[in-house]
Amino acid sequence: MIYNSKKGLLGIVVLVITAVIFSVDTLAQTSYPMVCRGGGNMRANYTASVTQGKLDITFTKSTSSSTKRQPNSGECAWLDRPISQTEPNHMVFRVVGKSQEPFTEFEVTPTKINIKRLHKDFLYLINAIQQGSIFYVHCRSKEFGYLEIPRVGP
Secondary structure: OOOOOHHHHHHHHHHHHHHHHHHHHHHHOOOEEEEEEOOOOOEEEEEEOOOEEEEEEEOEEOOOOOOOOOOOOOEEEEOOOOOOOOOOOEEEEEEEOOOOOOOOEEEEOOOOEEEEEOOHHHHHHHHHHHHOOEEEEEEEEEOOOEEEEEEEOO
């Protein structure tokens, strides 16, 4: 069927463009499982505001997939393959909270800092990094040179 009308052709073009945009958006949102082991040269930096917490993690790329060999201290790997040379060794995890309540609460004494309130996923990641434990994240690449963590855990 051939459309002679400009409206019909424009409708088809809009439909095709919309389908392409939704397909690209869906592909961009796909995340993949990664296995890491804290310790070693792995570094984490936690920052928080009233409404958001952010954990930046820098790691060493494993030379094999995590199904072939568990990562060594400070390393991360995809389940099915090692992290490639072109992929970043930096990942970021963010959680946004309610604006009317503080995102993180600390109690500072002369000898220590007590974390009174912190999102459970931050605690999972921070504890694994400090203790040199295995941890699981799902990552997707961002155009700004880091991996975004949309999901924590296996």
